[in-house]
Amino acid sequence: MLGVDWWGLALPFAYIAVLLGALVTFSSMSRKRRAAKSANLAPWFPPHLQRNIYLSLLHLEPEEGKEKAPAVPDSVIRAALLRRAVEDIHRIIQIRSAKQACSTLLQRGSVGDDLWQRFERAEKEMEEELRDVVTEANALTPNWGQTIFQSANEIAAGTLLRKKLQDIQSQAPAEKEWWERRRASIQSEFMKELEAPSKGGSDDDAVLINGANNTASIRKKKGKK
């Protein structure tokens, strides 16, 4: 009655098994790959040098053979923190200006998804960083946290301005040299003209002639020279 053809039945089941198996493998593989990729995303910013300096100042290891770590003066620590805040300001500005552009470019498909991921990560990191700086500042001096970024901002702006000024001023020697040369050449030309007044005048004439009789003028010039 129930003469089931097991072999015949095995085939469709095998088919389903293979299909599902392939799908599952693919999905797990792609997930793993994506996770690995996002874990390996390069950081947006280079290592935070100023923060590292500040932290190493704060947690100085005692030198060998000594009990206590060397005492770091408060002013140095504060300066280090301020430096760190200045660097943070630079980074914040970069992030703020890039955010709009990054999102529009992502929508248009001009940049990739992982860039946006890196960007968002950097943004979060910066938020944490700012909070950390504020708490550190408050710990060093009460209520300094409220003003530290203001001063940092001013320092950053001042540095930028000074750099621009320097760039401009660094061009000065080259400019000066060129003008010197120029003046010398003009002077020598004038001297030549003074020595041979007739020549100079006709040369100017030749310059002004143009159009149909150009060949003639050239010949004229050549003849004179």
Add this chain to the structure above:
Amino acid sequence: MSGTDYSYDEQGQFFPIFIATIVGIVTIPLTYTVLKPSSDPGATAPRIKTDYRPEHADLIDIQRKAQKKKERKLKRILTVVAGWATIAFMGYLIYVTARTIPKIWNPYDILGISDSASEREIKSHYKQLSKKYHPDKAKPDPAKNETLETINDYYVELVKAYKALTDEEIRNNFIQFGHPDGKQSFSIGIALPKFIVTDGNGKYVILVYAALLGILLPYLVGSWWYGTQRMSKEKVLIESANNLFREYDEGLEEGGIVSALSTGLEFQNALKGDKAESGLGKLESRILAEGTATPLAGGLSTKDRTVLEDLDGGARRKALALLWAYLGRVELDDPALNQAKIEVAPIAHALNTSFTAIALAFGTTAPILASYLTGQNLLQAMPPKASPLLQLPFITPAIAKAIEGDSRTHLSLQDYMALPEAYRKKLAVGKGLLTEAQYNTAMSVAKQLPRLQVEKAFFKVTGEKYIIPSSLVSLVVKGRFIPPGSQDIPEVNELDLEDIDPDEDDLDAILGRKKKGVKGAKSEEEKIVQPPLAFAPYFARDYSPRWHVFLTDSKQGKIAVPPFTFTTFDKPIYDESGKPTFNMQTLKAQFQAPPQAGHYTFVMHLICDSYVGFDTKMEVTLVVDEASKGADIEADDDISEPDEDSIAGQMQAMKSGVPAPPKKKKNKPESSDDEESNTEEEVEDTSDTDTDTDEE
């Protein structure tokens, strides 16, 4: 019910049709894509005529050819050919097998009457025929190869058919089932040849099926998906675009952009393995040698030099060095290096397009301009801030420097060509400079270059007199193509063109445009004119120049209206003999007016992305009036032309019962709000002249 009801397609009657349909579905659209007029400008655009061959022209030509080959879609063409061959073969099969289908005996056909004939008609028709074909009456006609026998047979057929039709049952069968024997057994056919289902072949069929569905389909979908993910919208690798985004900086200049471009992943692919390092030392010594016109032969600034020297070795450093070698036109004395030098330029150009898109997204003017300039430099193989004269054939940096003299600023091509002929020649021809023949070649090229000279730029709202807040404003740029040094044309002519009141000139143009606007876009499409391909002898691709028009806000240093790109024009640029026609060209860009009334001063940039020094930069003022003003004027125009807005006039209008006379637009030449805008050139923001002369 047993399976024998299904009959397989043993004679192969339907299988070919099935196959032909499937193949056709694929082949016909594919054929269209192959045959469709190519959008490649190189195929149709004119070229600038010259016999100048740069150094290593053979290498450049090889690369151009390779590129063309790549673009020829060889695979697609082969597929199409194979597809049509299959279809043709299937058509042949269909044609051949169609004859084997047995014909059903049809009495109507034999009698030669229609299926709908009534019994009476059949009878009368039969009588006529029997009179004609009865063996006693008909005579055998040897000409038609008839014998008594055939006549007899034919008559028998006629009688049979007639009998069948006059028989009530058979006739009904025919009418109902189309067959004299009544209802036929119903058979379902499967359009598959039998060998597919015969025993033993099943596993192969499953194998093929599994391969199609389990391997080919995922592969195709996957490659398509990852392909789209891999490339950015500007057709560069997405990772390169990411790198470029990271390299972006507000203060970037042309040199910096060149350095940034070297981060492209495309270079890594082009300079694989051994190529990444070979010859790097020689290459660098060449480009860092002292140059004739620039401090370094490659045209690098000291800043660019430090960037290059700070890089680790490898593909990026070599790519950057090659780029500088290309830009500085540095001879590398090594076929492989020279080849690579030519190769990097198109890659860098593509990357630069991506960088331009990124700079546009940031919106800061300086990097945008710098990236456009870099594009020009890459096409013309010129270092940043080099003399535009280098675009001409035979001009080397040394000659350009000699021509320019000891000047801080560069002589633009058009300025140089505007010099008196004799003086110009004196500057360029001589010992160590150009020979006479070379000079002539250079001049002939210069006189063909399409330089778009802006004559006028203004804002308007189509069909309105005033620009009101948030309306759709068109920036109209009027310009003529005036190749540098166009003294070939009669000078008077040009002076006439220049001296004629620009307004009148404009009016003509406007009228012309209006007419076209009414007729519709059709006539516009017919007259599309392509500018000649860019004269870029060192660039290993054909490139059609584009013109970008955009507005920037000079106070904020930001872009105000993103670029509109123009690749074609509506009037011919050159006549048949290659002489410039000096037609007035119109470029229009539409954008939304600011939401507040006021005067907005923009800087308009018109940039040609193929030639250095042909860009235009001018101030334009957009005057946005209060919305009420626009409304007032309209009301004024509509009501009563006889008198001013007096109460009497209004009363009269009310009495006469005509609320508003039919719209009669007056041509008011006097303009209201121009004259204040421009400072430097004849830029006027006009809403004059073009106001009311329009369509209705």
